[in-house]
Amino acid sequence: MKRSDRLVSLTNYFLENPKKHTSLPYFADIYDAAKSSISEDLVIIDRVLKQEGLGHLQSVAGAAGGVRYIPDYAKEKSGQFIAELMNTLADPNRILPGGYLYMSDILGDPKMVKQIGRVLAATFSPLEIDVVMTVATKGIPLAYAVASVLNVPVVIVRRDPKITEGSSVSINYVSGSSRKVQTMVLPKRSLQEGANVCIVDDFMKAGGTITGMTSLLEEFNANVKAIGVLAEADDEEEDRVVESYTSLIKIKNVDIKQKQIQVLPGNIIDQENKPANENRAADKN
Amino acid sequence: MKRSDRLVSLTNYFLENPKKHTSLPYFADIYDAAKSSISEDLVIIDRVLKQEGLGHLQSVAGAAGGVRYIPDYAKEKSGQFIAELMNTLADPNRILPGGYLYMSDILGDPKMVKQIGRVLAATFSPLEIDVVMTVATKGIPLAYAVASVLNVPVVIVRRDPKITEGSSVSINYVSGSSRKVQTMVLPKRSLQEGANVCIVDDFMKAGGTITGMTSLLEEFNANVKAIGVLAEADDEEEDRVVESYTSLIKIKNVDIKQKQIQVLPGNIIDQENKPANENRAADKN
Known part of the structure; x- marks a missing residue:
C-alpha cells in the first residue's frame, strides 16, 4: 500500500483505537511495508494530531515496542x-x-x-x-x-x-x-x-x-x-x-x-x- | 500544508462529520491548497474508505458543490x-x-x-x-x-x-x-x-x-x-x-x-x- 493510502488507513486506526498499544511489525505486516516507512508515517500523523490539538502518538520502546494514540483536547x-x-x-x-x-x-x-x-x-x-x-x-x-x-x-x-x-x-x-x-x-x-x-x-x-x-x-x-x-x-x-x-x-x-x-x-x-x-x-x- | 498532512487532517474531518456536506473551497481555504489538490486528496480517501468497507465520499455537483462522507459497514x-x-x-x-x-x-x-x-x-x-x-x-x-x-x-x-x-x-x-x-x-x-x-x-x-x-x-x-x-x-x-x-x-x-x-x-x-x-x-x- 502506498504512503498516501496508509496515512488514511492509519489515521482511522488510531482514532478508532485510543490508548491501544500496537506493535510496528503488525502495521508493517498488514500494509506490506518496511518498518522504517511505517515510522515515517507515524511522524506525520503525530505532527498533525498535535497541530490540531487532538493528542499525540506515544512511542513504546523495547522488545514489545510500538505505538499508541493518546487522545487530548487542546x-x-x-x-x-x-x-x-x-x-x-x-x-x-x-x-x-x-x-x-x-x-x-x-x-x-x-x-x-x-x-x-x-x-x-x-x-x-x-x-x-x-x-x-x-x-x-x-x-x-x-x-x-x-x-x-x-x-x-x-x-x-x-x-x-x-x-x-x-x-x-x-x-x-x-x-x-x-x-x-x-x-x-x-x-x-x-x-x-x-x-x-x-x-x-x-x-x-x-x-x-x-x-x-x-x-x-x-x-x-x-x-x-x-x-x-x-x-x-x-x-x-x-x-x-x-x-x-x-x-x-x-x-x-x-x-x-x-x-x-x-x-x-x-x-x-x-x-x-x-x-x-x-x-x-x-x-x- | 503538504498532501501527507492534509490526508491525516481530512480523514479525521470526514470521520468526525459523517453525512455533512462541505464545499471544496472551504478545504482549499483552510489548507491553503489548490482545489485540484484537494480533489486528488479526496480520491485517495474515497479509495481507502471503500477498500476498508467503511463507506465512501459522495461528490455533490453544482454551484454549491462539495463532498460528504457516507458511512457504511461492509x-x-x-x-x-x-x-x-x-x-x-x-x-x-x-x-x-x-x-x-x-x-x-x-x-x-x-x-x-x-x-x-x-x-x-x-x-x-x-x-x-x-x-x-x-x-x-x-x-x-x-x-x-x-x-x-x-x-x-x-x-x-x-x-x-x-x-x-x-x-x-x-x-x-x-x-x-x-x-x-x-x-x-x-x-x-x-x-x-x-x-x-x-x-x-x-x-x-x-x-x-x-x-x-x-x-x-x-x-x-x-x-x-x-x-x-x-x-x-x-x-x-x-x-x-x-x-x-x-x-x-x-x-x-x-x-x-x-x-x-x-x-x-x-x-x-x-x-x-x-x-x-x-x-x-x-x-x-
Whole structure:
C-alpha cells in the first residue's frame, strides 16, 4: 500500500483505537511495508494530531515496542467549546421549575456529547481509570463519550433493580437537594472489586447523587479516581457534599420569576492537571 | 500544508462529520491548497474508505458543490462481527431468570456499542431519518451509536416523568410479555411534529415496548421509518406484535434448567436493503 493510502488507513486506526498499544511489525505486516516507512508515517500523523490539538502518538520502546494514540483536547479548543456551551445555556427559555435547566437538546446531540466527553476525558487521561460509572438516565451518553476516549467500559447504576441483570448490591442515600431517601442499585457482575472508577453525570446540585454513587462504590471496595459533570449549580444556600470534581459549566442565580440566569465556566477552566503532551517515554502497558 | 498532512487532517474531518456536506473551497481555504489538490486528496480517501468497507465520499455537483462522507459497514465486516457476538452470547452463564440474557458487559463496552451502531446505521443509512428514539435505560448507548453515524439527534422516552424536562406527553401501553399496563413519557420539546424516527432498543421479546413507542410517536404525528434491535427473542409461544424491524441476533430456546441457549443470526443477515455504495450522483442536501 502506498504512503498516501496508509496515512488514511492509519489515521482511522488510531482514532478508532485510543490508548491501544500496537506493535510496528503488525502495521508493517498488514500494509506490506518496511518498518522504517511505517515510522515515517507515524511522524506525520503525530505532527498533525498535535497541530490540531487532538493528542499525540506515544512511542513504546523495547522488545514489545510500538505505538499508541493518546487522545487530548487542546486547552484553547476546550475553552472555545465551553464558551459556546455557556452561550447556548444562557437562554432564559431553558429555565424549568425548581431551578433546573432544559438541557435535553444538548444531551441529545451526539456531536455535543462527544465533545463534552473529550473535554472531560482529556482532564482524566493521566489517571489510571478502569471504568466509567454513571447513574441512569441523563448521564449515560456522557459516560460513554468519556469511556470511549479512555478506552474503558461503562457501568450504569439504576434507581430500580432490573431482572435482566442478575443479583445486585443496593444502597440507600439521601438526595442532597430534596432530602429524600432514595435507592441505588448496581449488578454484582458489573464491577470488579478494587476497580478505579471515574464518575460522570450531567448535573450536580448539592451532590447527593454523586455521594450515593461513592457509597455504592465502597461496597465494591472500589476507588473514586475522578468525578466529572457537565454542569454544576452554584447555589450558596446549599452545602455541597462533594468536594473534588470537575465541571464544564456553572449555573448561578436561576431566577424563575425574572426569567434570568447566569452561566459561568466550570472549575475545569482553572484546573491545571492536563496531561503532558510531550511525554513520549516508555510506558507500562 | 503538504498532501501527507492534509490526508491525516481530512480523514479525521470526514470521520468526525459523517453525512455533512462541505464545499471544496472551504478545504482549499483552510489548507491553503489548490482545489485540484484537494480533489486528488479526496480520491485517495474515497479509495481507502471503500477498500476498508467503511463507506465512501459522495461528490455533490453544482454551484454549491462539495463532498460528504457516507458511512457504511461492509457486509463481510457486519457478518464477522455478528458471528463473534453470537459466540459471546452463547455462554450459558448468561442465562438469567425469565429467559433473559446478561448483556450488560456487551452494552457497557463503548467499542462493541459503536460497532453495533455501525451495523444498524449502515442498514438505515438510505432512509430519511430525522431522529433516533429509544426508551431508558439499556437502549440509550445503542441509540447514540446509531445517531452518531446518521448524524441526527437522539430522544429518550422515559417510564417516569422528570421535572427537569418540562411538560410532556404520556401514554399507557400493555407490555407484550408481562401483560402489565405501563407508562411512557416524552417531553414535548424533544420531538418535532411529523419527524421521521428510527427506533432503537437492546432487546425485543413480544415487542410491547416498541409498540408503546410507536403509539407515543402517533401523538407527535411522527413517522416510524425504521426499528432496530440488538437482539430479539425468538419465542414461538408469543405473538410478535411488531412486524417490520431489523435485528442483529436471535435468541432461541433459552433453557434455564438445562443451562442451554441457542443464538442465531438476526434478520439483518437476510435483508438486502444496504445502500448502493457506488452511487455518487448529485444529492438533495
